[in-house]
Amino acid sequence: MNKPRFAIGIDLGTTHCALAYVESEHCDGEQVEHRQMLIPQLTAPGSVEERPVLPSFIYLPHQDEFKPGDLSLPWPSDPGRIAGTLARNQGTTTPVRLVSSAKSWLCHPDVDRKQAILPPEVPRDVPRMSPFDASVHYLAHLRDAWNGQHPYDPLEEQEVTVTVPASFDPAARELTAEAASAVGIKNLVLLEEPQAALYSWVNDSRGDWRQQVKVGDILLVVDVGGGTTDLSLIAVTEDAGALELTRVAVGEHILLGGDNMDLTLAHLVKQKLKADGIELDRWQVQALTHGCRQAKEALLVDSDLEQVPVVVPSRGAKLIGRSIRTELTREEVEQTLIEGFFPDCEISARPAVRERGALTKVGLPFAQDPGITRHLAAFLSRQADATGDLEGFVEQAHWASFLHPTAVLFNGGVFNAPVLRERVMSVVNQWLGAEDAPPARLLNARDLDLAVACGAAFFAHVRGHGGVRIRGGTSHSYYVGIECAAPAIPGMEPELQALCLVPFGLEEGSDPVQPPQEFGLVVGEPVRFRFFGSSVRREDQPGDLLEEWSSDEFDELEDIQTNLPADHRQQGEVVPVRLQAAVSEVGNLELTAIPLTGQPAEWKVSFNTRSSGER
Amino acid sequence: MKKLKSLFGSLFDRERLQAWRARAQPAWALVRTYGARLYKYGRIGAREAWIVLQRLPIASLSFARALASPDYAEDLRALHADQFSTPGVGSPRKPAVTPPPPAKAAELEKAPPDSALLLLSLLQKEGRFIDFMQEDVASYTDEDIGAAARVVHQGCARVLREHLHIAPVRTESEGAQVTLEPGFNPTEVRPTGQVVGEPPFTGSLVHRGWRATDIQLPKIATSHDLHILAAAEVEL
Numbered sequence: 001m002n003k004p005r006f007a008i009g010i011d012l013g014t015t016h017c018a019l020a021y022v023e024s025e026h027c028d029g030e031q032v033e034h035r036q037m038l039i040p041q042l043t044a045p046g047s048v049e050e051r052p053v054l055p056s057f058i059y060l061p062h063q064d065e066f067k068p069g070d071l072s073l074p075w076p077s078d079p080g081r082i083a084g085t086l087a088r089n090q091g092t093t094t095p096v097r098l099v100s101s102a103k104s105w106l107c108h109p110d111v112d113r114k115q116a117i118l119p120p121e122v123p124r125d126v127p128r129m130s131p132f133d134a135s136v137h138y139l140a141h142l143r144d145a146w147n148g149q150h151p152y153d154p155l156e157e158q159e160v161t162v163t164v165p166a167s168f169d170p171a172a173r174e175l176t177a178e179a180a181s182a183v184g185i186k187n188l189v190l191l192e193e194p195q196a197a198l199y200s201w202v203n204d205s206r207g208d209w210r211q212q213v214k215v216g217d218i219l220l221v222v223d224v225g226g227g228t229t230d231l232s233l234i235a236v237t238e239d240a241g242a243l244e245l246t247r248v249a250v251g252e253h254i255l256l257g258g259d260n261m262d263l264t265l266a267h268l269v270k271q272k273l274k275a276d277g278i279e280l281d282r283w284q285v286q287a288l289t290h291g292c293r294q295a296k297e298a299l300l301v302d303s304d305l306e307q308v309p310v311v312v313p314s315r316g317a318k319l320i321g322r323s324i325r326t327e328l329t330r331e332e333v334e335q336t337l338i339e340g341f342f343p344d345c346e347i348s349a350r351p352a353v354r355e356r357g358a359l360t361k362v363g364l365p366f367a368q369d370p371g372i373t374r375h376l377a378a379f380l381s382r383q384a385d386a387t388g389d390l391e392g393f394v395e396q397a398h399w400a401s402f403l404h405p406t407a408v409l410f411n412g413g414v415f416n417a418p419v420l421r422e423r424v425m426s427v428v429n430q431w432l433g434a435e436d437a438p439p440a441r442l443l444n445a446r447d448l449d450l451a452v453a454c455g456a457a458f459f460a461h462v463r464g465h466g467g468v469r470i471r472g473g474t475s476h477s478y479y480v481g482i483e484c485a486a487p488a489i490p491g492m493e494p495e496l497q498a499l500c501l502v503p504f505g506l507e508e509g510s511d512p513v514q515p516p517q518e519f520g521l522v523v524g525e526p527v528r529f530r531f532f533g534s535s536v537r538r539e540d541q542p543g544d545l546l547e548e549w550s551s552d553e554f555d556e557l558e559d560i561q562t563n564l565p566a567d568h569r570q571q572g573e574v575v576p577v578r579l580q581a582a583v584s585e586v587g588n589l590e591l592t593a594i595p596l597t598g599q600p601a602e603w604k605v606s607f608n609t610r611s612s613g614e615r
Numbered sequence: 616m617k618k619l620k621s622l623f624g625s626l627f628d629r630e631r632l633q634a635w636r637a638r639a640q641p642a643w644a645l646v647r648t649y650g651a652r653l654y655k656y657g658r659i660g661a662r663e664a665w666i667v668l669q670r671l672p673i674a675s676l677s678f679a680r681a682l683a684s685p686d687y688a689e690d691l692r693a694l695h696a697d698q699f700s701t702p703g704v705g706s707p708r709k710p711a712v713t714p715p716p717p718a719k720a721a722e723l724e725k726a727p728p729d730s731a732l733l734l735l736s737l738l739q740k741e742g743r744f745i746d747f748m749q750e751d752v753a754s755y756t757d758e759d760i761g762a763a764a765r766v767v768h769q770g771c772a773r774v775l776r777e778h779l780h781i782a783p784v785r786t787e788s789e790g791a792q793v794t795l796e797p798g799f800n801p802t803e804v805r806p807t808g809q810v811v812g813e814p815p816f817t818g819s820l821v822h823r824g825w826r827a828t829d830i831q832l833p834k835i836a837t838s839h840d841l842h843i844l845a846a847a848e849v850e851l
Contacts, residue, residue, distance in 0.1 A: 044740060045846075046839025047733075050831075069838025093848075294769065313766045315848075319746040320755050325762035 004158040004187065006150070007464065009034075009196070009456025010142060011163050012176070014103045015226030015259065016053040017138050019146065020453035021158075022461040030207040032461055034454045039145045041084030046070040051085065052450065054141060058099040058134055059087035060119075060127045075144040080127065083141050092286045096122045101227055102134030104255055104364050107165075107172035109558050114175075120363065135179040143183050156184040161460040163452050165230050166192035166250035166475060169533065169557050170589040171607035177588050190587035191459050193452050194221035194232035195247060195470050197411035197445065200455030202468055204446045209468075210243055212443065213407065218248075218387065219443070220405035222376070222424060223452075224412040229254040229372055231379050233403060234470060235387055247472035249383040249403075249535060254375055256367040258414040261337055264370075265292040268336055269310060269326055278324055280312065288312050295328040296337070300417030306330050334419065342373050342423045347381060347402050347431040349374045373427050380405070380431075382536060382552075400435055409443040411451055473505035474583060477540050480560070481530030497547055498532055498554070500540040502581040502589065512582035515543035518596065520574045524566040528559045531607075542581070562593050562605040569598065579605065732841040733832055737778065739845045742770025778831050784824030793820050 007022040019037040026033060038050035045066050059082040061071070071079040082090070091098030099118045108131075111117055116128040129137075139162075146155040162185075164176050173190055180188045191199075198221055202209045213219065217236040223229070231251030237244045266289040270280055280288060288310065295308040307329040314322030351369035369375070380402040387403065408425060415421050421442065429439040445451055462469065479498035499517060506513065521527050532554045540546070564575060577593040580602075584590050591605035681688040738744035747767045752760055775781060784803050787793055795804060797814040803824065806816055835841065 040834075043833055044736075046836040047833035048836070049833040067838060069836050072836050072838075074834075093850075309762075309765055311762050311765045313743055313763075317746045318750065319743050319766065320750050320752065320763040321759050323759075323763050323766060325758075325765075 003464070005153050006158045007457055007460035008146070008155065008158050008160045009163070009191075009453045009458070009460055010139070010160065011193070011196070011450075011453035011456060012103065012135065012138060013056055013225060013452070014101055014228050014257070015056055016449075017056050017142060018053045018450055018453040019142050020450065020457040022457045024461055024465060027461060027465070030203075030467070032203050032458055032467075034203070034457045036450060036453070037142075037146060037149065039084070039142065040074050040148070041141070042071065042073065042082055042086035043084075044086060044089075048073060049085075054084050054138065055088045056100070056102065056134075056138060057087040057091055058083050058102070058129065058137055059090045059094075060097045060099065060129070061090075062097070073144070074148050077144070081129070081137055083137055093283060095119070096126055099129060099134055101364060102131045102138075103165075104227060105131035106135060106175055107168050107253060108364065109169075113172075132175055132179060135176060136182045139179055139183045139185075143185075156186055159187045159189075159460045159464055160185045161189045161191050161196075161456040161463075163191050163193045163196045163456050165228055165253065166194050166232050166247075167228075167230060167253035169253075170478070171558055173588045174607055177586050188586050189460065189463060191456050192230075192232065192247070192250065192472070192475075193225075194223050194230050194250070194411065195234070195472070196452045196455035196459065197221055197223055198234060198245070198409060198455065198470065199458045199462075200447075200451035201409055201443055201445050203455065203458040213243070215243065217406045218403060219245075220380075220408045220428070220440070222372075222408060222410050222415075224372065224410075224414040225257050226259050226413070227255060227257040229256050229367075229375065231376065233383060233386060233405065243468075245468065245470040247470055247475070249379075249386040250475040251375070251379045252535075254367045255364055256370060256372065256375070258412065260370060261341060261414065262289050262293045262296065264336055264340060265289075265296055265328065265333065268332060269328060273324065273326060280324075283315055284312050284324070292328060296333055297416070299328065299330050299333045300337075300419050303419075338419065338423050341370050342420060342427065343371045344427055344430075345371065345374050345377060347377050347434070349377050351375050351378055373424065376424075376428070377402070377431070386536075386538075388538070400437075402431065402435075404432055404435065404437045405440050406438070407441045407443050409445060411445060411448055413449045415448050471507065473507035473510075474502055474589065475504075476502075476533040476535050477504040477537050478502040478557075478581070478589070479532040479534070479540075479546070479554070480579070481532060482545075495547075496530070497545055498549065500542055500544040500546070501579055501591070503541055504538040506581070506583050508583045508587050509585050510583065512580045512592075513542040514578050514580045514594075516578070517543060517545075518576045518578060519593075521562070521564050521577050521593065523564045523569045523573045523575055524571040526561055526563045528561045529605075531557045531560045533557050558607060560591060560605050560607055562603055564593070564595075564603055577603075729835070729841055730832060732844065733835065734774075734778075736841070736844045737774045737833075738771050740770075741774045742767045742772075744771055745844060778833075779827050780829035781825050782828050784826045785820055787820050787823070789820050789823055791820050792817060 003024070005024065007024055009020045009022075011018045011020075017039075019039065020034045021037060022032055022034045036052050038052060039054045040048050040050050041054055043049045043051075046069070060080065061082060066079070068079055071077070071082060087098065091100065096119060102118060105111065105118060106113055111131075113131045114133075116130050116133070118129055118131060118134065119126070122128065143155045160180070162176060162180050164173055168176070177188060177190060198219065205212065213236045215236055215238045219234040219236065221230075221232045221234065223231070229251075231254075232247060233249040235246045235248045237246050266285060269288055269292060270285060273280065291310040291312065295310050298308050299305050307327045310326050310328050312324040312326075313319060314324075316322065349371075351367070351371060351374045353368055367375070383403045384400060385403075405428065408428060410421055410424070415424075425440065425442055432439055447454070461467070478501050480501050482497045482499055483495070499515060501513075501515060503513065534540075534554050536553055537549075569575065575598070576596045578596060580592045580594055582590050582592075593603040593605055595601055595603075677687075677691065681691050735745065739746070743763075743766055747763060785793065795806060795814055795816040795818075799814065803826075806818065807821075808818070810816070
């Protein structure tokens, strides 16, 4: 088979999708030139434009809302689902038909991700779709756009890297991989977004990165996108004289991003107008949010501006006289964004957690504390000894209360504002200064919005042609819960032990691991295990049985389950099995159950992506 | 023995060579005179052939086009048989269907309305351009108009930025002395004031001019009615 001509990186973002590619033949060593694909999409009824990004929104129109021909794309498409700019614009006026943030729903543990649940809470006759279908739809749009521009090199045949948040759990990764194979992608690899941002930085430096970092450096990647904040730590190590990058830790899934900032500003202006006796309706608030975003960008980029007028246009044709004019001042923006989202806090600060109301509707688990620096403090403290077991690595001082990063790389459109970059740097350096550590350096990234797609394309290229790679493996160790055999005591839950199934840092394509413990599974009946992950327990090996642990070390994930087929065996028979874990070449975790008696076989243990309510 | 033989052989060769040279001398003189003549006429011939060959593409194109297009063949026939100086003018083309078009001073092309309508709808969608223009501004205060103008300016500027690449025609700053060389393009630069004499003209740049270097308008579905610049909205 011919080697694919292109290496393609797809950023499947919460608010935007982008596709970058590298033509492998035209690359020479570290001169890897990537390009951005322009994505044709509907921008208004009947009008198709090419834009560098595809907004991750799907609009499910009413059958009489548009003329059928007005929704045609350059390829055969389903007029019942509109993706991109038109979907986003249409959703501002008709939100009940808009599917948004599907990616955040994809890793929501409390819902069935293959069931049509989006948009949530809609009138009965509005069609819905599942978070999984939404991902498939975006990928299919990108595939069709690509195949239209490169008819002789279909996307399905190329080397494709799809990025996922570093904080995605194994189930969400598997769903992403499944979505990619649903659109026919054959050569797929998953890549964590902060790693992609770092790859993009490495590629932009054209080999000069080796001068900018040294062995013993710890790079902190802060990626604040439209809807999510993703944190990663990458250590610079040495292997046979060559610099190597090793991802040592990833943060939790934090639903907090640039959109929150625009909303906050809009809310502030809305309150200001309310004090003047002006009430805004929903449409006007949307327009105000839009105006605030532009005012924010203008104020944060140009430090000479003191204030920017924000005008909410009238909805009717009478523009003059009915439009509402107000102002956003530099002080308000800096106060709200810097103090609200990047507060100056101690390293001991932790994000506030409010008690959730008992009867919350099923919604996205948005971060409850908007202080990104507090989330950062919690992350760095939690990972205080992340580099402890790295070979040949400069050991952290034993009194250090958090992991000391030596360099910071920013990613995401939010950090286009120099003020916000400086703020994070000054807070981090203040923490470092308090522990007598040298201040962290700033690594300059070229394009904060499209870096993830470019980095992913670069990664797809170096996978096939050689080049610098970030080592990492699994970002968590994983455990199954085992209930101890003990006499039942009313009011006491049976004691739970955790059996380590997957060690930390199990790499892609390495030999599968198998704890020696045996389980008795009943043939023909679905069996479930409680499943846990830990981002800090690095020493546990497969087969280790834990009886005690502190609650902040473990996160309970969705159950895993298996169903032993009854062929060759009697229904109800108990078969002894061992569990085996491996990380596939694609990059997702695969669990199998291997029977110890009878014919050799492998049974897939699947992640439960359905609701965990019926546990 | 062998050595001797080879020595003898080479001697023999030298003798034969001399004999050959004596015989070849007159023949060589002949070749030189005729060669020079051949070279001279050959060069003239090649130059003429090249001039003719340069016309080969247009000749073959005319040949092919005359075969393919009856109108073109008719034009050519008129050119050769009726001695019309300009092909296509005056040759009565299909007289039964269309009367001969009168000779025009210049062809004025009518711009198709589609792009204009499309640009207007973009300006309205992003910048409320039509709303603004359709209003009577006389009854409003400057403050009200200023507030609305911001919406219009922000939105329309975005349309221009995204769909048209606009660059100044002259890169000099306004007020600078510029010289218009003979043969300047009057579409690009318009001389005003004392336009007398022959170029080069020298004057000061009053306006830098604008040039659309690139236009990227959206592709429109054939079924879409462009005359609707903005749809009426009904909130349910």
